[in-house]
Amino acid sequence: MAINSTQRVAAVLVRLLRGETVTFEDWRVRYGDSKNMRTFQRDIADIRRALAENEWHGELQHTDQGIELVNGTTTNVLQYSVALGQIAVASRAFTRGELKQVLAFCRHD
Numbered sequence: 001m002a003i004n005s006t007q008r009v010a011a012v013l014v015r016l017l018r019g020e021t022v023t024f025e026d027w028r029v030r031y032g033d034s035k036n037m038r039t040f041q042r043d044i045a046d047i048r049r050a051l052a053e054n055e056w057h058g059e060l061q062h063t064d065q066g067i068e069l070v071n072g073t074t075t076n077v078l079q080y081s082v083a084l085g086q087i088a089v090a091s092r093a094f095t096r097g098e099l100k101q102v103l104a105f106c107r108h109d
Contacts, residue, residue: 003031009046016047016060016069023066 003011008031012022024040044067048060051069058071088094088102 005043009043012043013047013050016067019069021063021066021068026066 058069061070
């Protein structure tokens with residue numbers, strides 16, 4: 001199944017939020033050999049724009065290994081995950097199975 005540009009950008013952003021480094025070669029393999037460098041650059045520009053518009057405390061940085069999200073965002077993601085987990089448990093709005101799924105997502109399983 002082909003992935004659209006919105007899904008591709010969201011997937012790359014999630015990888016960056018998890019602390020992963022994204023390279024053009026890895027991106028090209030994941031999303032199809034037909035993708036070119038210009039498309040990759042547009043995806044990264046979309047992520048930069050979304051981070052700025054949402055006042056995210058961090059920025060994308062080019063390193064020798066690839067592109068990374070830096071300036072404490074990994075800590076923020078951990079804090080947000082813990083907060084979301086606590087809210088999910090305290091709300092008592094989920095079944096046991098649903099709660100396990102939410103908590104697994106917060107742990108990045």
